[in-house]
Amino acid sequence: MEAKPIATVAEFHDPNAVLAAARAVRERGYTEFDCYTPYPVHGLDRAMGIRRTILPYISFAGGLTGLASALLLQWWTGGFDYKLNIGGKPFFAIQFSVPVDFELTVLICAFFTLFGLLHLCRLPTWWHPLQDDPSFRRATDDTFVVAIFASDPRYTTSGTQELLRSVGGTNVHVHTASQEDQQAVTVD
């Protein structure tokens, strides 16, 4: 049985080169590709055509949830369920609720941001289609890696390789599934 290709992988060693490569790959009509970089490269997300993240809306929802629950908590406990006269102070007032309102807004917002991020990145994960690829492994160190996945409709073994070579990619190679991961390959 011939090994199934997962992706064509190319290495770059310069942020300018990977930026140009991403732009070229996108302009050729590829959609299922990704760049793996040791640090966020400015402008690379735009060059790849990534749409603006929706994370701020998730965080905002978290903030509103926190604020609402803080108000509800303080009003319901002190102003409704257990009215206790302490020095004649009001059972509930916006003024004294401000510190807890603020803290819970921040707390719940931070949780939404964390879990929103993990959800958007589909993390944590135990497995990555390219995890055995030596180039891919160097992406957290000093190499900029561009991978075009075989699931892309425009993917061809030779054409994709040629494209990546023409934009300056080095060590261009096809990554194939090892025996253990002969399963459907998806890209998030």
Added chain:
Amino acid sequence: MATTVAHHVQHAGLRQEREPLVLGEPTLHDITAKIASIAEEKPSPKYLLALSFTAAIAAWGVGCILYTILTGIGVWGLNNPIGWGWDITNFVFWIGIGHAGTLISAILFLFRQKWRTAINRSAEAMTIFAVICAGLFPLIHVGRIWFAYWLIPYPNQMQMWTNFRSPLEWDVFAVSTYLTVSLIFWFLGMVPDLATLRDVVKNKLAKRLYGLFSLGWSGSMRHWHHYEMAYLILAGLSTPLVLSVHSVVSLDFTAGILPGWHTTIFPPYFVAGAIFSGFAMVMTLLVIAREVLDLKEYITLKHLENMNKIILATGMMVGYAYAMEFFIAQYSGNPYESFVFINRATGDYAWAYWTMVLCNVVSPQVFWFKKLRRNVPLMFIVSILVNIGMWFERFTIIATSLHHDFLPASWGYYTPTWVEVSIFAGTFGIFLTLFLLFAKYIPVIAIAEVKAILPTAQPHHHATHTAMHAHVEHSHGS
């Protein structure tokens, strides 16, 4: 590597006037290798010796905490006018220490201060360890620590709720939120670096552990895109949070009617003091860390000098607050208020007051001079003095206000017992033990962030505009 000669020359032309943030022009791999080597090398005998020393102090402190819990807080020197002594002093002290970490990681991030990248990881670690130490004190001070969960509002068979009109309850929310959000921020910032270590370390167990905590991070640009936004949002959240935490801590005092506590200057005064003391602690730790871990190329004199400038600025703010609080006390015409401040400077605790002034206001003045700002032994001494001074500030506020209040009949004096001193020393043991473990096994410098600020790290929109176009055109033609 990306450092082609052409890039370098162009860049040097652009940034001539600025001192580089990383010395010695390391490549991306050099940075990885440097930080990974700290985690990979076998712990040196010196390290183990230091670790066992701090762990022993921590153990002694924990023993004294257990003794306090089993016997009751009668083993402390607290008495009737003075119900808050070293414990609450230490609580405010440690919380304040933590604030510099958040300031460096969040506020300097929002202000795009690139120099923060070398020091933010260790400053954030310091925040978390300091808040852990701080949280211990109110918990043991409640006496019956097994009821500490009563501080949290939860439905219970007593059908009672917590009192949200009390600043002490606000403190519960402020400190626990601060710890949680700082942990999230710290951890999230670390995920890409843990992934880097996962991919380079040889040790099987270490690889597994770094792999577990890096959550499967791949460096995908699609992830970085969300990640940068998350980091920005958390920085935006932490900035008001850090200002709120010490403000809420100060409300513990201001909401009381005690002269010396009941003033409106407290929230900003406490926040400035917190940043001041926190920076001093970061300085103490970094001066040691850059020597011991050989990080002088990453934590440069420029970083230290910048921190000294902040120490000078916040020290002046604190000095201004001392003067203003003294002035207002006299100007208010309130005899009790006026008395408390005269008593601070001339009474039983005058030695504490003047120690505070000397350490906090006088000692940072040396940083007006560039030569002294870049003198490592001197800044180490000043940072220790500031730590001492800031501890005495909290002690002065708490003890002198309590020991002479409205009625001379209830006046008293307070000295700590060996148990309180031991617990305070013990928290230093806990703090330093955690910090040593961190410095060895967790990427002590934000690897990805430092890589991103190297002169050649980002595509040059101006310098190599034409070169980039050539690339694109080339790809069009192919």
